[in-house]
Amino acid sequence: MAIKSTPRVRVPAQAKAGEIIEIKTLISHDMESGQRKDSSGKTVPRDIIHTFQAAFNGKPFFTAEWFPSISANPYQSFFYKAKESGELTFTWTDDHGAEQKATAKLTVA
């Protein structure tokens, strides 16, 4: 199984060495909290993306553990200190163990 939505990631294409860049990510997901009841009064089971991780050249540098209090279509912004050119990988993992990945190239001038 996979998370169907295509994530959106905004990374500056270029950065100077030592520059701290801001990375913004967004993914479509209901983030079903497990608190909501459907029209027949049954609790809708919890189904959320519980982990978001960002890595540079395979080395994780930022992790967010999300709880049901995070809004639907979770947005996350964070920072990275650019040192060298390489590839950023972003991974979202949901309650079923399904993953969605996105990558972005970073060029350090």
Place this chain on the structure above:
Amino acid sequence: MTFHQDATRAPSRRRALQLVGAAALAAVLAPRMSLATEAQVADEMKKLFGGKSMGEGKIKLDLPEIAENGLVVPINIDVESPMTDSDFVKSVHVFADGNPLPQVVTYQFTPQSGKAAASTRMRLAQTQNVIAVAEMSNGALYSAKAQVKVTIGGCGG
């Protein structure tokens, strides 16, 4: 339709109606949902930090004073730190003391983060306090708290 089929269906319909009635009654009697309390947040913090004392300051917690829509409340956290290999922010935990579950998000930072800052959007069920606790690489803890007034609760959608 035979008599036999009719006889078996009637009790099941009655049973179904009874169940619906019972569920409706339960919905009226029970509070809409159980919400976390300040005590629960304190418990959760004790589990995570073992009752260690917390300093003030260092954390800039950016929250709207009034949230018109509790389903989408922006939150921006910025922790003051040089973010070097020997002195950085390890993690930031965010709690909401009036939501069904006290935890909101936990961030793990590294010196490569450059800056211990992050923003996201959260749900708030009602007017309540949002608490952020930052854990430094040397084990020191800092906390910050802000109240958000919620006009329309973002409770489970």
